[in-house]
Every structure is written in structure tokens, then in C-alpha cells.
Amino acid sequence: MEALQFTSLLVAATLRISVPYVFAAVGGFYSERAGVINIALEGMLLCGGFACVAVAHAAEGAGMGGAAAAWLGVAAAVASGAGLGALHALVCVRFGANQIVSGLGINLFAAGLTKLLLSLLFGSSANSARIGGIPNLEIPGLADWSLTRVLFCTPLVWLAILVVVVSHRVARRSVFGLRLHAVGENPEAARSLGVSVLRMRWTGVLLSGGIAALGGAWLALEQHQFTAGMSSGRGFIALAALVFGKWTPRGAAVACLLFGCAEALQIQLQAGSFGIPAQFLQMLPYVVTMIALAGVIGRSRAPAALGQPLQP
């Protein structure tokens, strides 16, 4: 019984931890499939979290209910993420500048901007005021058990699953998905067939920002507030998950669950205190990521034109 309890808690925790990774990784998919490296996922998470809290807090102040305000915050998160995506696209699609550096610059920009706005709006350099958040659905029978509660009663978890399923179909079956693929593999050939490479890349990067920012909104809504630097490297792990998942939405989502499981295990073990220092458990997801990448590489092939600006 105890083992069942442990497993159930572990799976539930894995799901909760994986949600921001999944959003960020699927976001990364749209950008990288189009041939644009997206290190800026980290900043998009951060920006999404802040926009969500700032707008939700303002809406609550205007007399809106907690849940409605939170959903408005989620919409704001998507918009802010797309805004950062637009900046990334401007720098490296429009101007063809180095995509890795652009991503790093945007991460720095997002970290600075959220801290600046944090101190302006909430008068603190560490955390925001508290917001209500999106309540779980009270479905009888399902809401009682931690695993089914996470899986069936949490709206943003549904959204995460939906995003993966839809992205998977988009990638495989839709004209848009195939064009995105073509643009990332061989932009010259795509262009010769009348596909606007620049427009596809812009779309990919904007989608990337909007979806990744949902992960930031999840983080902020889970904690009912924004704290400075709360993305804490998740964007980078999501990027690794994307590589591990061979640049497909489904593969990336599975990789996210794997990394999420490593982290959940860390928390569970820490609670159990088996005498392993906390810092070693903190390293776990990063070490797992490195080993996973070293093992999978060769079987995972990047889009051929990844990182290369389009020649005019």
C-alpha cells in the first residue's frame, strides 16, 4: 500500500513538474523546426510568469473574480511570450543575426525587465503580491486521489496535453507543419516552391514564444505569485528535452516527463532523507540531461538549416 502511495505521489509530482517543460519544449519545437535556435525559452517562461501575475493582479484589483483574472493573466502571458518571440524574430530572422546570442540577450532582457517591473509594480525586488489562481475542478471521485486530480481536474494540464496532441498532428499532417519542416531543412528549396521562408520563420518563433510563456504562467499560478528568476533554468532543460525528443512534439513531451520524473524523484528522496546531500539531488536533472543527450545523439538529427539565417 505504501509503495502504491509513493508511486501515485511520484507520478502526480512528475506530471506537475513536467507541465512547464512541456509547454517550453513544444514552444521550442515550432521555432527550431523552422530553423531558428531558441535559447530564449528561458526568458519566455520568465516573461510569461510575470505578465500572468501582473495582469491577474490588476484584474483582481478591478474587481474581477480570481479564476477569471487568472485566465486573463494566462492570455497576457501568451501575448508577452509572443512579444519576446517577435523580438527574437526581428533580430535573427529579419536581420539574420546570430540566434544563440540573440537568445542569450533576450534572456538577459527578460530577467532585467521582469525585475524592473517587479519593483515598479509591487515595490519588491524579490516577489509579487499573491493572486488567486485557477482552482482545480471538483469532479467527484477524481478530485480525491492526487494522481487523478492532477490529470483530470487541472485545466492547464489539459491544455498542455492538448498542445502536445495538436502540435503532433500539425507537424505530421498539416500543410503548415510540412512547410515549417521544409523551411528548417532546406530553406532554398522551400522558397523555390513558393513558400515564404521569412513568414514561416516569423510564425514559428511567435508561436514558440506564446506557447513557452504558458509554462511561465503555470509556474506563477502554482505558486500564486511571481518570484524573480522563477524559471530557474527550466527553459534550458526544455531545450535539451527537445533535442532528446528528436525535435518532435511527442518525443519532446516524453523527454520532459523523463526529466520531470528525475526531479520528482529528487523531491521525494529529499523528503525521505536517505542521507544524500540535497545538492547532489539538485544536480540530478542536469546530469540526467547530459547523459541522455550523450546517449541519444547520432540518433537525433537537428533540422539541417538550424542556426543559419536565410541568404537574401
Next chain:
Amino acid sequence: MILAEIEETRFGRALRSIAGPLLAIVLALGAGALLVLALGSNPVEVYGRLLDAIFGSAYGFGQVLFKATTLIGTGLSVAVAFRAGLFNIGAEGQMVLAGLVSASFATLLGDTWPAVVAAPLVLLVAAMTGALWATIPAVLRAYLGVHEVINTIMLNFVAFALASWILVEKLALFESVHTAEIPLAARLPRLEGFVPAFRGAPLNLALAVQLLLCVACFLALWRTRWGYEVRATGLSETAARSAGIPVRRRMVQAMAVSGALAGMSAANFVQGYKYYFEEGFSAEAGFKGIAVALLGGTHPLGIVPAALFFGALDRGGFVINALVPKEFVDILQAMVILLVIVVAGRTAFARRSGRAARRHAQEA
């Protein structure tokens, strides 16, 4: 564009490589002024205070030089790796581990050796630590093909956790977050002893060390066969391989040098300022090194002015805090990065794409 036309002479190239970063800085400061206005402050007043903090006194300038010293080291580190075609985003972690290991080594060494031996020895240990840590992602990249960007980022987090564990469990003094002070022999002398005007500023001999390293890197990269092979690897791996250059070995070596440089950046704080290792001592210098390297055109001699600029902004954050939140400086730095790759990126980063393509089009 005018810039493209004056490109071909040697003087023109030099002018162009300076014009780009300068234009980026001017544009960033302009955008920053708009941001200050939006925040309801006066840009003239903010920038005035910034300038005053930098040039207003020898003490202030000493502080800028002190901050620039670390940034020269990390900027150089990123630049050397970049010349080999590698992104070292792990300078931060390499620097943190090197700081910890060199501080504990210095304590073990004690006062048995004279300063002329002890101080360089501690610096060497810092270099070796950084080099070892950087070798991990380099080997994974060169021999397994795993992109070094992700691995260097991952290793940063591992390094932070490792350093935190060693510090908390083994080395930290009671109820503190730093190690014991290193012995006198391992310390680098303060420059205020030679230049009284710098009194109070923690400027120390690490500045001279970093400047020497700049010159050494320039000579190594542009005046030796090894440097030629490293740069060839960075420009085109396939071309370098077919020319018989041991591409993988050069990658790993360049990354090790890069790590060593990042490691030695820790000396400014550990051996020259506080004389101990403490958590967070790096103040993100490793990450800022990426911006410094970029602004400096990934050239050892361009890095010095770039580090001065970023060092000045770091120092400026403290003094403008009364007018606008100090994070304004972070945003300014981010804008410089984005603008420099848009404006000047064509000289250093988009070599293969932008300029080569244009020249090719002209010739055709």
C-alpha cells in the same frame, strides 16, 4: 551601405570593426533614454550620474577597472572558444569552481612558500580547475557531437550545486557562507599601494595579469601555427579537417584554454579582493563575458574596451538606483548585446553568411 564600401583596406576593416560596436552602444543608450523617460525620470540626469560615477573620481574609476578586470578574463574566455567555433556559456560555472578550488588550495598551501611562488601557483590551480571543467563539454562535442551550448549550461548548474555542497559541508566558516581567508603569500597586491589615487578601490594586480593574458591570447591565436589551426577549425570544420588539421583535438584544446581563462578570472576576487571564496562571488561575470566578447568583436584587444564599458555599467547600477531601478542597467546591457549582433554582427559573427555572401555576389 557606406560601411560595406570602406571595408576592403586594412584601415577600413579596423574602422568598420570599431564603428559597429560604437553604433550599437549609441543606439542602446538612445533606447535606454526612452526607457528612462517612460519610467518618469530625466535621462540627462541618469546618464550624468552614470558618467560622474565612472569618471568623477579616481576611486570611482578604480572601481570600474576592478569590475572590468574580471570581465576581461571571462570575455577572453568566451572569445577564445568562439574562435574555435564553440560557444562557452559555461564560463560562469568554470569560474565558480575555480574560485572554490583555488581558495581551498591556497589555504592548504599556507605560508610555507614565498609570495612569488604561492600566488602564481594558486592562479595555476584556478586555471587548471576551469580547464578541466570545460574539457567535459568539449570532449562531448568533439567526439560525440553533443552541442556544447546545452552541456555548458547544464554544467553551470552542476557546478553551482557542487560548489554549494563543498562549501556548506566542508569549508565554510561557522555561520558564514565563505571559506577561511587565504594566506598572505597567495594574495595579489592592491594597486593603491603603487597609485595612491586609487585608495579604497579594490583594484589589484589581477588587472595586469588579465592584460598580459590578452596579449598572450592575441599572440597565440594570430602568431602561432596552433592559433591558425584553431581559427581555421572555427571558420570551417570541414575545410580544416581536409587540410589535415586535427579538428577535434584543437576544439578540446581551445575549450580547455577558454576554461583556464574563465578560471583565472576568479583571482580578481579570491586572490585580490576578499581573499576568500563566497557563494555568488562571480556576480554573473561568466555570463557577462559573452556580451563582452561580442562587443569586443571576439578579439583579445577589442575585449579590453568592451570590458571597461560593461564594468562601467555594472558600477553605474549602484549610483542610479535612486533615480531608476538598478535593473535598468541589465536591460541596457541586453540591448547592447542585441544591437551589437544586428549592427556589428556582420564583422565577427556572420562572417560566413553576411559578408562572404556579399563579396561572392560582387565577384560574380
